[in-house]
Amino acid sequence: MRTRLQKWSLLLGAAAVLALPPASCAQLTQYDLESRIGMESHIGSITGHAKDAKTAYRRYCTGCHGDLGDGNGENFPWVDPKPRDFQLGIFKCRSTPTGTLPTDQDLFDTIARGLDRSNMPQWSTFTKEERADLVAWVKHFSPRWVNEKPGTPIEIPPEPEITPERIKAGRDVYARVQCWKCHGVLGQANGPSAATLTDDLSRPIAAYNFTEGSRPKCGDTDRDIYRVFMTGLDGTPMPSFADNIKPDEAWDLVFYLRTLMSQPSKAKTMAKQLGLKPVDPNAPAGQQ
Amino acid sequence: MRKESSFAAVLSAVVLVCSGALILNQKVSAAGEGKISGTVRLDGPAPHMKGIEMSKDPYCAKAHANEPAHLEQVVVGSNGGLQNVVLYITEGLPASALAEAPKEVLVFDQKNCMYTPHVLAMDAGQTFKVTSSDQTTHNIHPLPNPMTGNIPWNQSQPPGAAPIEKSWKAPEVIPVKCNIHPWMNGWHVVVKGPYAVTDGSGNYSINNVPPGNYAVTAWQELYGTQTQKVTVAAGKAGTADFTFKAK
Structure with missing residues (x-):
């Protein structure tokens, strides 16, 4: 028979194990947040103030993102993908390299654009000033904005003229860096690794399906698409390819990705005229 | 002629002085730095490590065609020696021993x-290089808790990609995964101060430990940590053996 002491030490031991920090439950308190209420954001000539966003956040955002910004609002159980945990300071849509904080402008754009295929709508109803205040409010949830600076946005050269050669070269990049491992040879998100993908919190996550007509998560301009694979979508399996795709090749890849998408485009028409075939995953390197 | 001989004399004098200084230096450091060594063992039968099915990537499957890969959570060698256990000092190190991370660049291939290795131990601030020897694309995705000061990142390494050089700021046990190959998991164990990892026989030796009283901790990915006290006397290595119970 166990003594009371033994029972207690068992319980305490179990509690200690549970208290080991999984990334999602960093213990922030209202007090920590108060200390950062002076947080600002700077978008062009607009300065946002966290303190001015309190009412809007409580009305429109708390339901999913929670009072403490930990993504644990009352809608949490019903929402998938799960609401972002702002305390971690990790964001998908950035203009900055993987592992760095996004710029204020990046967060501002995400709020306006919303996130396709999630419960995050477009918040175009807010004025720019209100949105800037909300950016500052989002930042005040994470101590990272006190301790770190945002990353330096990647440089994107001007978009070149699209040509059949560039589309073909883009297909070779798709084959060489093996985008098809997750996104599939036709961009249908059915590559050999697609079924087992999980996000940073070990929750299942789907690769982007280029063919089903939905908007890319971080915007649908060519520059937005360029940015996705050159910065990675932090918190997800999508890595940064910045070290392995040169800027000029990156544009080729953007053009090729357009041929996979169902939306009509110049690239799609050109690919059709070319009779472009999908990549062959079994072809030896450099022989597509 | 004369010029030449004087040059030779100067040269030999320089060589003599230099080698003398080298020898002296070695003696000084040998007297000032001891070590803690020992063996880590597993008590009981080693748990079965499942084989890994790699057929979704033919390149990986082919590489293991003759020798199937297994999970590496518990790797036991001769005499129950436990491999991949990280040993580090949790108490007693003087500030001077913590001041600078080792210059040696580690490799995580x-x-x-x-x-x-499956478990890479390192000092906070020490540089490591992520390399790929494979003809298939990997993404290297360490998952630290950003609240510690270590920030997660996720980079691809297609065939032939250049090594990625990084370091971690703060002590933390960091899981590393590849999303493309979901069976791939490894560990970066970041500590402060000198450390060692057990070899295939469970043996380890933490070098560069000045004489003093210490607490040494052993970390194993499945069994957690154990700590014991150990004394390093001048010129005499401290010994700390650990035993983890098989589960």
Whole structure:
């Protein structure tokens, strides 16, 4: 028979194990947040103030993102993908390299654009000033904005003229860096690794399906698409390819990705005229 | 002629002085730095490590065609010696021993769709290089808790990619994974101060430990940590053996 002491030490031991920090439950308190209420954001000539966003956040955002910004609002159980945990300071849509904080402008754009295929709508109803205040409010949830600076946005050269050669070269990049491992040879998100993908919190996550007509998560301009694979979508399996795709090749890849998408485009028409075939995953390197 | 001989004399004098200084230096450091060594063992039968099915990537499957890969959570060698246990000092190190991370650059290789080594220990601030020996694309995705000061990142390494050089700021046990090959998992164990990892026989030796009283901790990915006290006397190594119970 166990003594009371033994029972207690068992319980305490179990509690200690549970208290080991999984990334999602960093213990922030209202007090920590108060200390950062002076947080600002700077978008062009607009300065946002966290303190001015309190009412809007409580009305429109708390339901999913929670009072403490930990993504644990009352809608949490019903929402998938799960609401972002702002305390971690990790964001998908950035203009900055993987592992760095996004710029204020990046967060501002995400709020306006919303996130396709999630419960995050477009918040175009807010004025720019209100949105800037909300950016500052989002930042005040994470101590990272006190301790770190945002990353330096990647440089994107001007978009070149699209040509059949560039589309073909883009297909070779798709084959060489093996985008098809997750996104599939036709961009249908059915590559050999697609079924087992999980996000940073070990929750299942789907690769982007280029063919089903939905908007890319971080915007649908060519520059937005360029940015996705050159910065990675932090918190997800999508890595940064910045070290392995040169800027000029990156544009080729953007053009090729357009041929996979169902939306009509110049690239799609050109690919059709070319009779472009999908990549062959079994072809030896450099022989597509 | 004369010029030449005087040059030779100067040269030999320089060589003599230099080698003398070298020898002296070695003696000084040998007297000032001891070590803690020992063996880590597993008590009981080693748990079965499942084989890994790699057929979704033919390159990986082919690399293991003759010798199937297994999970590496518990690797037991001769006499129950436990491999991949990280030993580090949790109490007693003087500030001077913590001041600077070692200059040695560590290597974390992706080879045959596994991490080599499976457990990489390092000092906070020490540089490590992520390399790929494989002809398949990996993404290297460490998952630290950003609240510690270590920030997660996620970079691809297609065949032939250049090594990635990084370091971690703060002590933390960091899981590393490849999303493309979901069986790939490894560990970066970041500590402060000198450390060691057990070899295939469970043996380890933490070098560069000045004489003093210490607490040494052993970390194993499945069994957690154990700590014991150990004394390093001048000129005499401290010994600390650990035993983890098989589960």
